[in-house]
Amino acid sequence: MPARTTEQKTVLSAHAVERTLKRMANEIVELNDGTADLIIVGIQRRGVQLAGRLVNLIEESEGVEVPQGSLDITLYRDDLQTIGPRPVVGPTSLQWGIEGMNVVIVDDVLYTGRTVRAALDELADFGRPARIALAVLVDRGGRELPIHADIVGKRVLIEPGDRVDVMVDDLDGRTAVVIVPAAGEDEP
Amino acid sequence: MTSALGKDLLGLEPLSSEQILLILDTAEPFKEISERAIKKVPALRGQTIVNLFFESSTRTRISFEFAEKRLSADTVNVAASGSSVLKGETLVDTARNLEAMRIDMVVMRHGASGAAQFLAERIESNVINAGDGTHEHPTQGLLDLLTLRDHFGDLKGRRVCICGDVLHSRVARSNIWGLQKLGVEVAVCGPRSLLPNAIEEFGVRVIPRIEEAIEWADALNVLRLQLERMTAGYIPSSREYNRVFGVTRERLERAPRDILIMHPGPMNRGVEIDSDVADGPHSVILNQVTNGIAVRMAVLYLLSGGRPELAEAAKGGTGRRGGAEMTEAA
Numbered sequence: 001m002p003a004r005t006t007e008q009k010t011v012l013s014a015h016a017v018e019r020t021l022k023r024m025a026n027e028i029v030e031l032n033d034g035t036a037d038l039i040i041v042g043i044q045r046r047g048v049q050l051a052g053r054l055v056n057l058i059e060e061s062e063g064v065e066v067p068q069g070s071l072d073i074t075l076y077r078d079d080l081q082t083i084g085p086r087p088v089v090g091p092t093s094l095q096w097g098i099e100g101m102n103v104v105i106v107d108d109v110l111y112t113g114r115t116v117r118a119a120l121d122e123l124a125d126f127g128r129p130a131r132i133a134l135a136v137l138v139d140r141g142g143r144e145l146p147i148h149a150d151i152v153g154k155r156v157l158i159e160p161g162d163r164v165d166v167m168v169d170d171l172d173g174r175t176a177v178v179i180v181p182a183a184g185e186d187e188p
Numbered sequence: 189m190t191s192a193l194g195k196d197l198l199g200l201e202p203l204s205s206e207q208i209l210l211i212l213d214t215a216e217p218f219k220e221i222s223e224r225a226i227k228k229v230p231a232l233r234g235q236t237i238v239n240l241f242f243e244s245s246t247r248t249r250i251s252f253e254f255a256e257k258r259l260s261a262d263t264v265n266v267a268a269s270g271s272s273v274l275k276g277e278t279l280v281d282t283a284r285n286l287e288a289m290r291i292d293m294v295v296m297r298h299g300a301s302g303a304a305q306f307l308a309e310r311i312e313s314n315v316i317n318a319g320d321g322t323h324e325h326p327t328q329g330l331l332d333l334l335t336l337r338d339h340f341g342d343l344k345g346r347r348v349c350i351c352g353d354v355l356h357s358r359v360a361r362s363n364i365w366g367l368q369k370l371g372v373e374v375a376v377c378g379p380r381s382l383l384p385n386a387i388e389e390f391g392v393r394v395i396p397r398i399e400e401a402i403e404w405a406d407a408l409n410v411l412r413l414q415l416e417r418m419t420a421g422y423i424p425s426s427r428e429y430n431r432v433f434g435v436t437r438e439r440l441e442r443a444p445r446d447i448l449i450m451h452p453g454p455m456n457r458g459v460e461i462d463s464d465v466a467d468g469p470h471s472v473i474l475n476q477v478t479n480g481i482a483v484r485m486a487v488l489y490l491l492s493g494g495r496p497e498l499a500e501a502a503k504g505g506t507g508r509r510g511g512a513e514m515t516e517a518a
Contacts, residue, residue, distance in 0.1 A: 076229065089218070092220060125224065
């Protein structure tokens with residue numbers, strides 16, 4: 001059997017991410033039959049960055065203002081005792097309110113589904129939206145819960161130990177989606 | 189691996205500046221939870237916390253209880269007046285009995301300095317010191333730091349004067365250690381009879397007159413004058429104390445810069461602080477109360493986390509991936 005490659009592989013370049021986000025923005029408008037009562041909610045941290053880009057794209061194409069919120073699901077995780085000794089809690093901001101709204105949750109990578117489960121729990125504490133949809137830039141499979149995304153930027157099938165790194169300009173200095181094989185994690 | 193704070197929170201003296209900043213940074217997002225319609229998150233669901241108060245305390249106990257309930261923990265309050273302590277049971281026996289009921293944390297207020305450490309060394313549950321004698325009151329010190337940071341941002345180089353009965357004050361000690369670790373210059377001001385003999389060894393400046401303290405400081409932390417001190421001969425009378433050391437509007441009007449007024453409560457209005465100062469524009473006393481819940485939520489949360497060995501034991505050793513700051517969402 002040939003040895004598994006340990007090289008990182010870029011599956012979406014900055015240009016490809018931008019093109020993918022444009023398509024996702026159109027799909028969000030189609031899915032919600034316009035922008036009435038629409039609110040885009042990013043999951044901290046990269047989901048928030050991507051939600052911001054999607055909001056800008058929708059506003060450019062539709063010429064309307066779209067409310068944006070952010071969710072930090074750390075306090076809704078089911079594994080507080082297993083996470084590192086310095087759990088970082090980020091801000092949650094849903095100042096527009098979600099009662100009766102069409103909420104689109106945005107995250108960078110969909111994997112086990114546990115983050116989305118936590119996000120749904122947290123949203124339920126803020127009110128009762130008319131509908132909740134999920135948009136992710138990358139769906140890597142490997143679900144542990146019965147959760148699926150309504151809008152997917154890119155589907156990749158990779159080994160459980162591998163990692164998908166989504167990089168965004170504001171946090172990482174460049175935009176790309178990279179697959180990091182498990183064996184390659186220790187390499188410089 | 190234990191939590192970033194270790195097993196217990198006994199005081200601010202043993203903490204590093206990084207640990208103190210971690211607590212303050214963690215408290216920031218917890219403020220927002222208290223603004224929600226449903227003021228509750230499930231982070232400590234299934235954990236049991238005992239509030240063991242051997243000394244009467246209303247606001248600290250209620251603040252802890254709010255913090256615990258907002259994190260979804262199950263709480264039990266035990267007061268000395270209603271416990272077997274009156275029947276002669278020792279502190280350790282009380283705690284061991286509670287621990288045998290499978291509790292996870294003890295929040296303890298006790299009249300003896302060092303009681304929290306004594307307990308922490310003998311039980312496996314996390315222990316949080318809610319005030320031990322004249323030693324420390326760490327969560328009060330932390331909420332004071334958070335309140336100051338809300339107003340000043342970086343605290344380095346700021347000046348805080350602690351006014352009043354420093355001798356008997358656990359709040360003063362926690363403040364001195366916490367403030368100094370964050371680079372704040374600290375002074376004390378009060379009657380010499382209510383300052384510890386070797387107070388200079390704490391590295392603080394002693395300011396003899398309240399007018400000078402107001403001129404020097406960016407913030408005054410005014411301590412409560414316990415009325416029993418008057419009968420013990422520490423000061424002539426509360427009227428005399430107010431005349432010489434009271435924080436009054438007239439005195440504050442002569443301050444050369446905006447000055448924050450803090451007080452850990454409960455206040456003796458007209459003694460250490462006048463009503464128009466306590467309720468005036470410089471006062472952040474109610475902000476301190478609000479911040480108290482956020483800081484206590486942060487401490488409870490941080491002490492509960494980062495203990496994978498507990499989770500592994502509970503699951504029978506099945507491994508699971510973790511990491512709060514994961515690049516990749518789950």
